[in-house]
Amino acid sequence: MPMDLLAHVPGDRGWPVVGHTLSFVHDAAGLVERHRRAHGDVFRMRVLGREGVTFLTPQATREIYLDPGKVLSSERGWSSSIGPLFRNGLMLRDFDDHHRHRRVMQQAFSRAALTGYVDAIHDVTDRHLRGLPAGDVDVYVLMKRLTLDIAAEVFVGVSLGQQSERVNRAFQAAVAASITPLRVAVPGSTYRRGLRGRAELTRVFGELVAQRRREEPRGDLLSRLSHATTEDGELLPVDDVVDHMVFLMLAAHDTTTSTLAVMLWQLALHPAEQDRVAEEVRALGGAPVTPADHGRLEHTTRAMQEALRLSPPVPFSPRHALADVEITGVRVPAGHGVNVSSLALHRHPDWWTLPDAFDPDRFAPGREEHKQHSHLFVPFGGGAHLCIGNHVAEVMVKAIVARLLAGRRVTADPAAGVVIRPVPIPKPRGPMLLTVR
Numbered sequence: 533m534p535m536d537l538l539a540h541v542p543g544d545r546g547w548p549v550v551g552h553t554l555s556f557v558h559d560a561a562g563l564v565e566r567h568r569r570a571h572g573d574v575f576r577m578r579v580l581g582r583e584g585v586t587f588l589t590p591q592a593t594r595e596i597y598l599d600p601g602k603v604l605s606s607e608r609g610w611s612s613s614i615g616p617l618f619r620n621g622l623m624l625r626d627f628d629d630h631h632r633h634r635r636v637m638q639q640a641f642s643r644a645a646l647t648g649y650v651d652a653i654h655d656v657t658d659r660h661l662r663g664l665p666a667g668d669v670d671v672y673v674l675m676k677r678l679t680l681d682i683a684a685e686v687f688v689g690v691s692l693g694q695q696s697e698r699v700n701r702a703f704q705a706a707v708a709a710s711i712t713p714l715r716v717a718v719p720g721s722t723y724r725r726g727l728r729g730r731a732e733l734t735r736v737f738g739e740l741v742a743q744r745r746r747e748e749p750r751g752d753l754l755s756r757l758s759h760a761t762t763e764d765g766e767l768l769p770v771d772d773v774v775d776h777m778v779f780l781m782l783a784a785h786d787t788t789t790s791t792l793a794v795m796l797w798q799l800a801l802h803p804a805e806q807d808r809v810a811e812e813v814r815a816l817g818g819a820p821v822t823p824a825d826h827g828r829l830e831h832t833t834r835a836m837q838e839a840l841r842l843s844p845p846v847p848f849s850p851r852h853a854l855a856d857v858e859i860t861g862v863r864v865p866a867g868h869g870v871n872v873s874s875l876a877l878h879r880h881p882d883w884w885t886l887p888d889a890f891d892p893d894r895f896a897p898g899r900e901e902h903k904q905h906s907h908l909f910v911p912f913g914g915g916a917h918l919c920i921g922n923h924v925a926e927v928m929v930k931a932i933v934a935r936l937l938a939g940r941r942v943t944a945d946p947a948a949g950v951v952i953r954p955v956p957i958p959k960p961r962g963p964m965l966l967t968v969r
């Protein structure tokens with residue numbers, strides 16, 4: 533029997549072969565909470581074939597994200613779930629290679645680029661929501677369509693039109709495949725559908741990158757990335773741009789959809805909070821939301837933070853120890869996983885008042901619960917892999933909420949019993965119905 537190198541870490545190895553994977557997929561929050569209650573803030577788990585240590589303290593989160601010894605691989609951490617499906621994306625690169633690609637990609641996330649995206653986001657949102665009829669609507673479905681259209685027009689620079697449904701299906705198949713426990717491409721399997729979806733996305737983006745390179749640079753993200761250059765003044769190979777774009781769709785689309793759905797749902801359940809947001813967004817007078825407006829939209833900002841706290845779109849950040857490492861004094865031997873969990877940290881009872889309650893004022897001056905530690909509230913991660921799209925996400929979420937709530941009111945039935953499955957990216961298990969008036 534091989535030596536158990538994690539014997540010093542509390543916890544167990546779960547079921548034979550699958551470990552804790554099934555509980556993780558079906559109830560990740562419950563699984564982590566059960567482990568926390570039984571073992572404290574550091575415990576072992578075995579998920580999707582990776583055996584590792586999960587840390588639930590902000591200090592450990594800081595040490596893991598900053599990784600001063602450069603021994604924690606994001607690529608190896610993420611590849612067991614999204615690897616073949618979202619290969620070579622920025623999060624699936626490490627150290628110098630990651631740094632080189634991130635510098636190139638940064639050109640598509642500069643302040644000037646963001647300014648260009650703002651108007652386009654506003655236009656698509658306006659077009660979508662202008663004709664929204666009063667009545668019941670599934671807010672998750674509505675937001676998913678809207679963010680996909682934004683991704684198509686603002687990021688890809690095309691109206692995907694008839695291709696839109698196919699691209700969306702291909703994309704969803706790839707996302708679903710990323711957490712399926714059965715990771716072999718047998719006919720009819722989720723994993724095989726995912727690999728086919730990936731192939732379809734590669735084809736569509738391959739054609740688009742070639743097209744952008746034949747054209748003059750334009751304002752969309754794909755064009756910026758297609759024309760971005762390395763320090764030596766060279767363009768990235770087409771395959772790299774395609775891999776980055778497919779990954780960006782993953783990183784940008786379901787994350788903002790989930791944030792918007794949770795935020796609007798909570799505002800529907802909390803009319804007084806909705807009033808405060810509505811008053812602020814009406815004061816904008818229909819102008820596009822820009823990064824400069826964030827100061828004026830303080831209630832909107834807190835409501836967004838609270839949605840990100842309760843339902844972080846990236847609930848876990850897995851890493852893989854390439855060498856022996858000590859995190860907050862706990863030894864993790866080389867070859868094992870290391871997990872950060874914003875999902876658990878954001879509701880940790882030692883740090884937050886009534887952690888399950890929607891209470892945006894916990895972020896307000898005077899309380900600022902999130903400031904107890906630099907790495908307690910980490911919806912966008914930290915360190916070298918900090919979300920590159922955080923400003924885009926913020927503008928997008930606020931622009932959509934502003935457009936929706938400036939002239940309308942949303943309500944929801946508190947007894948509807950909406951349950952959100954947190955992994956891989958939060959999604960309601962059934963309809964998430966809002967009544968729009």
Ligand code: HEM
Pocket residue numbers: 606622623624634779780783784785787788791840844845846848849850910911912913914916917918919920921922924925
């Ligand atoms: C509310 C929305 C979003 C949330 C909560 C979010 C969260 C995150 C988190 C936590 C990470 C780091 C994961 C890790 O270290 O393991 C990350 C990385 C990343 N995000 Fe976001 N994200 C959001 C929206 C976006 C958008 C809109 C884009 C692009 C337009 C984007 C692009 C990326 C990219 C490219 C990375 C990888 C960065 C790197 O490895 O250097 N994200 N995101």
